[in-house]
Amino acid sequence: MSEQNHFVIGYGTFVRVWCALLALTVLTVGASRIDLGAFNVWLALFIASAKSSLVLLFFMHLKYEKPLFAWMFLSALSILAIFLGFTFFDVLYR
Amino acid sequence: MHKDYTGAKMGMWLFLFSELLLFGGLFILYAVSLNRHGAAFAAAGQELDWMLGTLNTLVLLTSSLTAALAVSAIQQGKAQMALRCLWATIGFALGFLVVKYVEWGTKIHHGLYPGGAELAGREAGQMSFFNLYYVTTGLHGLHVIIGGLVLGWVIIKVRQGKVHGGDFVLLENSVLYWHLVDLIWIFIFPLYYLVL
Numbered sequence: 001m002s003e004q005n006h007f008v009i010g011y012g013t014f015v016r017v018w019c020a021l022l023a024l025t026v027l028t029v030g031a032s033r034i035d036l037g038a039f040n041v042w043l044a045l046f047i048a049s050a051k052s053s054l055v056l057l058f059f060m061h062l063k064y065e066k067p068l069f070a071w072m073f074l075s076a077l078s079i080l081a082i083f084l085g086f087t088f089f090d091v092l093y094r
Numbered sequence: 095m096h097k098d099y100t101g102a103k104m105g106m107w108l109f110l111f112s113e114l115l116l117f118g119g120l121f122i123l124y125a126v127s128l129n130r131h132g133a134a135f136a137a138a139g140q141e142l143d144w145m146l147g148t149l150n151t152l153v154l155l156t157s158s159l160t161a162a163l164a165v166s167a168i169q170q171g172k173a174q175m176a177l178r179c180l181w182a183t184i185g186f187a188l189g190f191l192v193v194k195y196v197e198w199g200t201k202i203h204h205g206l207y208p209g210g211a212e213l214a215g216r217e218a219g220q221m222s223f224f225n226l227y228y229v230t231t232g233l234h235g236l237h238v239i240i241g242g243l244v245l246g247w248v249i250i251k252v253r254q255g256k257v258h259g260g261d262f263v264l265l266e267n268s269v270l271y272w273h274l275v276d277l278i279w280i281f282i283f284p285l286y287y288l289v290l
Binding site: 008009010011014015017018021022025028029032040041044045047048051052055056058059060061065066068069072073076077079080083084087088091092 | 100103104107108111114115118121122125126129130144148151152155156158159161162163165166169170270273276277280281283284285288289
């Protein structure tokens with residue numbers, strides 16, 4: 001147990017993030033009740049991305065970790081995007 | 095004994111990336127099926143109970159809050175507070191599973207399961223939706239069960255004094271796994287329960 005020189009995140013910060021997550025959940029449910037056509041899916045994915053960013057940055061401490069962790073995550077995300085994007089392009093335009 | 099704190103957490107994150115790719119495969123199946131079947135896939139999606147989905151979203155987000163609080167508590171050496179937060183998280187996990195049980199139970203009762211009488215007579219697009227629904231929420235539910243068990247194991251370690259204010263990476267990594275379960279649900283929820 002050597003280098004645990006970490007930053008303790010206050011309870012208040014987590015409670016505020018939780019409130020934001022609940023608000024975004026209400027927003028995404030509300031938005032889905034309005035018919036926006038194909039835009040519904042994109043809006044829902046946008047709100048889901050905002051929610052997951054809050055979870056990653058605060059609950060999962062990425063905002064407070066060494067930058068290396070954020071870079072690792074972004075690399076994994078790029079690989080996932082390539083995997084999803086290219087497969088879907090293949091399906092659409094084969 | 096020397097413990098590599100950063101290394102331990104890095105290993106956990108690498109494992110979480112593999113989980114992202116695992117669920118990524120199911121999301122690509124969703125996108126392809128929606129593209130291929132369109133209306134029938136969406137019609138089946140509208141049969142899910144969005145209110146139960148919303149309820150489970152609120153339960154899981156709150157469980158993530160208590161899990162995050164457990165880490166801050168143990169970092170300050172407050173073992174009792176950390177234990178209470180972990181128990182609350184497990185409680186919410188059980189709540190999530192109960193709602194899921196009700197949801198699946200109702201669908202199965204109506205014959206809406208792979209090979210079920212009702213689903214067998216439906217269009218391919220509807221079958222494809224329900225198959226994916228069971229695989230995706232089933233795999234996610236399995237993660238909820240495993241996450242709950244892991245947190246229970248961490249509770250034992252905290253009570254034994256093996257996880258404390260000076261050595262808590264086991265609790266931190268287990269909580270990271272729990273947040274991943276929440277993260278994946280954040281995408282399952284709108285895609286399966288709302289937008290179709």
